Amino acid sequence: MPRKKIKLEHSIEYLSILDEKGKPDKDLDPKIDKDTLLRMHRTMLLSRRFDEYQLRWQKQGRIGTFAPAKGQEASQVGSIAAVEDDDWMVPSFRETSVALWRGTPMSGLLLFNAGYNEGGEIPEGQNDLPISIPVASQITEAVGIAYAMKMQKKDRLVVSYFGDGATSEGDFHEALNFAQVFNTPNIFICQNNQWAISVPREQQTESRTLAQKALSYGMPGIQVDGNDPLAVYTATREAAERARKGDGPTLIECVTYRLSVHTTADDPGKYRDEEEEEKWEEWDPIPRFQQYLKDRRILRKKDIDSLEEEIDDEVKSAWDEVEEQIESLGDPLVMFDHLFEERPAYLEEQRQTMKQYREDKNG
Amino acid sequence: MAELTMVQAINLALEQEMEKDDSVHVLGQDVGVDGGVFRVTDGLLKKFGEDRVMDTPLAESAIVGMSVGMAIAGLKPVCELQFSGFSYFAFHQLEGQAARMRWRTRGRYNVPMVCRMPYGGGVRALEHHSESREAYYAHTPGLKMVIPSGPRNARALLVSAMRDPDPVIFFEGKAIYRAFKEEVPDEEETIPLGESQIAREGDDLTIITYGAMTHRTLEAAEKLAEEDGIEAEVIDLLSISPLDDEKLSESVRKTGRVVIVHEAHRSFGPGAEIIARINEKSFYYLEAPIQRVTGYDVITPYFAREQDYIPDVARIVTGARQAMAD
Numbered sequence: 001m002p003r004k005k006i007k008l009e010h011s012i013e014y015l016s017i018l019d020e021k022g023k024p025d026k027d028l029d030p031k032i033d034k035d036t037l038l039r040m041h042r043t044m045l046l047s048r049r050f051d052e053y054q055l056r057w058q059k060q061g062r063i064g065t066f067a068p069a070k071g072q073e074a075s076q077v078g079s080i081a082a083v084e085d086d087d088w089m090v091p092s093f094r095e096t097s098v099a100l101w102r103g104t105p106m107s108g109l110l111l112f113n114a115g116y117n118e119g120g121e122i123p124e125g126q127n128d129l130p131i132s133i134p135v136a137s138q139i140t141e142a143v144g145i146a147y148a149m150k151m152q153k154k155d156r157l158v159v160s161y162f163g164d165g166a167t168s169e170g171d172f173h174e175a176l177n178f179a180q181v182f183n184t185p186n187i188f189i190c191q192n193n194q195w196a197i198s199v200p201r202e203q204q205t206e207s208r209t210l211a212q213k214a215l216s217y218g219m220p221g222i223q224v225d226g227n228d229p230l231a232v233y234t235a236t237r238e239a240a241e242r243a244r245k246g247d248g249p250t251l252i253e254c255v256t257y258r259l260s261v262h263t264t265a266d267d268p269g270k271y272r273d274e275e276e277e278e279k280w281e282e283w284d285p286i287p288r289f290q291q292y293l294k295d296r297r298i299l300r301k302k303d304i305d306s307l308e309e310e311i312d313d314e315v316k317s318a319w320d321e322v323e324e325q326i327e328s329l330g331d332p333l334v335m336f337d338h339l340f341e342e343r344p345a346y347l348e349e350q351r352q353t354m355k356q357y358r359e360d361k362n363g
Numbered sequence: 364m365a366e367l368t369m370v371q372a373i374n375l376a377l378e379q380e381m382e383k384d385d386s387v388h389v390l391g392q393d394v395g396v397d398g399g400v401f402r403v404t405d406g407l408l409k410k411f412g413e414d415r416v417m418d419t420p421l422a423e424s425a426i427v428g429m430s431v432g433m434a435i436a437g438l439k440p441v442c443e444l445q446f447s448g449f450s451y452f453a454f455h456q457l458e459g460q461a462a463r464m465r466w467r468t469r470g471r472y473n474v475p476m477v478c479r480m481p482y483g484g485g486v487r488a489l490e491h492h493s494e495s496r497e498a499y500y501a502h503t504p505g506l507k508m509v510i511p512s513g514p515r516n517a518r519a520l521l522v523s524a525m526r527d528p529d530p531v532i533f534f535e536g537k538a539i540y541r542a543f544k545e546e547v548p549d550e551e552e553t554i555p556l557g558e559s560q561i562a563r564e565g566d567d568l569t570i571i572t573y574g575a576m577t578h579r580t581l582e583a584a585e586k587l588a589e590e591d592g593i594e595a596e597v598i599d600l601l602s603i604s605p606l607d608d609e610k611l612s613e614s615v616r617k618t619g620r621v622v623i624v625h626e627a628h629r630s631f632g633p634g635a636e637i638i639a640r641i642n643e644k645s646f647y648y649l650e651a652p653i654q655r656v657t658g659y660d661v662i663t664p665y666f667a668r669e670q671d672y673i674p675d676v677a678r679i680v681t682g683a684r685q686a687m688a689d
Contacts, residue, residue: 088436121469129435130467134459140425141460144432144440151388151414151438171456174425181420338470339505341528344557344605 012211015235016225020283022291030234032081034298039101040081040229041293044073044286045304046311047097050106051260053315054113058264062319063113069096071227071259074285075191076161077101078232079252083159083187083240088127088149090142090160092135094191098161102126106318107325114322116329127156135196136162136169139188143175146184146249157185157243159236165196167210173217176251180217185243187236188214188251191226193258198271214251226254227285230292259284332358366544372514373403373479373535375547376521377441381411387525388433390417391426391443400445401481401540423452427478431460434476434530441525447482447534448491454499461530462505477524477531482510483575483626484673485538487666493537494663495574495626498633500532501604507556508603510534512577514545516560516601519552527556536575543578559607561614565594568683569614571637572624573600576674580624583679590680593687595622603633611637612644619650620686626673629657651689656682 017028032040051068058066069076076097080089089102099109103126112119112131120130129145132138142160149156166172167190179186190210194201207213214221220242224231232254239250257280261268268277293299336343336351343351367375381387389404389411395418398405408416419426423444430440444450450457457478465473484493501508509524509531511517517535524531554560562577563584572580577599584595596614600607615621621641623634634655641653656674664672 117467118469120467122471124471129472130464132460134455137428137455137459140428140456141432141435143425144429144434145436146432147429148433148436148438152436170422170452171424171428174420174422175428177420177422178425178429182417338466338468340465340507341473345608346605 010212010215012209012221012223014223015231016228017230017234018225018228018288018292020288022288022295024230024292028234030230030237032230032233036081037293037298040077041289041299042307043077043097043101044229044289045307046314047073047076047100048286049311050096050100050315053319054110055264057319063110064115065263065265066113067094067263068260069094071257071280071284072191072193073097074229074289075189075226075232075254075256078229079159079187079189079236079254082233082236083157086127087156088142088145088158090129090138090145090158091131092138092162092166093131093133094163095131095161099128102128104128106315107321110318110322111325114326116326118329136166136171138162139166139175140171140178142186143179143182143184146179146186147182150184155244157187157240159187159189161189161191163196164190164192164194164201164204164210165199166190167213168204176214176217176219176249179249180219183246183248186249187239187243188249189236190251190253191256192253193256195258195262195268195272197262197266200272209253211251211253219249219251221251221253223253223255226256227283227288229285229289257283364546364548367514367547368541368544369511369514369517369535370401370403370540372518372545372547373521374405374407376518376525377404377407378410379551380522380525381407381415384439385415386437387439387441388415388417389441389443390419390430392419392421392445394418394443399443401537403535404443423449424456427453427456428460430476430478431456431464431474434474435464435472439475439525441477441479444478444480446492447480447496448494450480457500457506457530457532458503462503465529466505473528474530475528477521477533479533479535481537481540482534483536483538484663484666484669485575487669488537490665493666493669495658497534497603498627498631501633501636505530507531507605508534509556509601510536510574510603511601512536512562512574512599513539513543515547515552516554518547519554520556520601522551523553523556526553531556534574538575539578554601557602557605557607559598559600559602559610561596561610562599563595563597565596565618567593567618568595568620568622568686569598569618570595570622570624570679570683571598571600571611573603574626576624576626579674579676580679583676583683586676586680587683591684591687593683595683606637606640608640608644611641615641615645616648619648621649621653622656622679622682622686623653624656624674624679624682626658628660629655630660632657651686654682654686
């Protein structure tokens, strides 16, 4: 029998619960409690408005380059809301909504975007990794943390985030392979936002879905409507249950869209047309979710209006806070801190040189 | 006290530390059942089980990346990369994550991991198996770079590295893995990272070296004593970063003449930095230009010609005579 077929069962589940207008499939509705739903909505809206303010502040030169999360709020909030507060979270660089859900202060995010690494400080008790800029590099760390949780017999899992472009990186494949081989409690959230800067999803890979990449590692993969917070929540919840039972990792592809720029250094007008953007605007996760909440009588129009006002004040006062902080952060000598637990002599020498130079310069 | 090769001494360090501290995990390709391609981790799987001695899939980047995550979350991983020539697959994990995590998070997370890898030529191996590129790691802020020169200091340095709260790159000279044995005490020994040792005392000349080259250098020093009556002080660096500036200064100020010997390529190699440090601290004590005896700036040649690339005793002696002549 020199030639025969090896039969492989291949199929990928697709999950969507809300329709375009925000009407749920009643059987699939995860029936999230009211407080959680409201918190999810608030975080999504806050993230959106925060992005808008930051875009303005970036143009005014108050902050530097950053990556807006606009359009991806449901993928981010839907997934992080489905795990526990003491689970680990490993972001890439666009997870503003996740950070806000986890309790990272806006002032910290702003300070980071204003070029101060004090802003990258992770509040004590929050098991988050800092943002990781090289695409896909953080996914292997997520596997290591999950392995440590397993070894320490802690009932904690690790949610990690990356985009469609990351699925072309070696680290993505290595990480998924390791996670399955070592059966670690990982949830891999791929936010397929259709564009890796200027390269469209179809050009990133010929694979029909990104979720199916899990199958080659023997891992479950699922594709969900990433602009539907209920679908993302449901898939993540199921993945979390599996992980906590010791059944290993899951890849979740959230099909979403980057409604804004890649980063503020980018001009999407050069590579994609407005028609496409307009089409996706109709699937904007925020109005869809709001409609669902209104239909369930959890949220009224006037609640949204007062929430908008509240958020506006909150974002503005975060900037005031940051301005104050920046005034006290003039000392560049902090760049010599935290390289090692103890500062070696050669570094202390360089630090003293800088200190002396600054003293001489400033008279 | 037992007579051990460097392979056995490193194994002893791992075994004793794993016994003492159950957060220490060993991971890498073939480190379990096979005991590592050089048998450095032999016997550990049997003793500590597959949770702590992990045969990983073949992927350097994930071996290092996973180690970084383990270290962040409270374990102490000691990962092995099969040859330093393959470590470039993992370079971005070492440079971009391991080295930066403490700094990036302002001390919230540290990465207490050791990344072991064999380096250097002299064992008639294939391409990519014989390089000495410690400069990459020594150049990277946030990493420590350690290279032992024999069984006893390898064991002591590895214990220190495993207890260090920050990432340590640990190079093991293939040429000296089994070349000789040394008495290694059963009881624990450590050498602080960043501290060099005087391998031979002398007043006429300072020869600075490390790793496998230490032995050829010591041989050269004996030859110089016999044939020229020159007593060379040989400093075995042990740590490339941090460099032991203090001991270097002391010796240079005593002798005024310096030779640096390394297997690494010449340009931008460790020798260049050592010369710069000596210039900054002890320039006026120098009586002659500092000589470098190093690998050349060529791809490390295939093994038929590798001994012409690696500094040998004669080249070291010539360098020393040059340093004495001016």
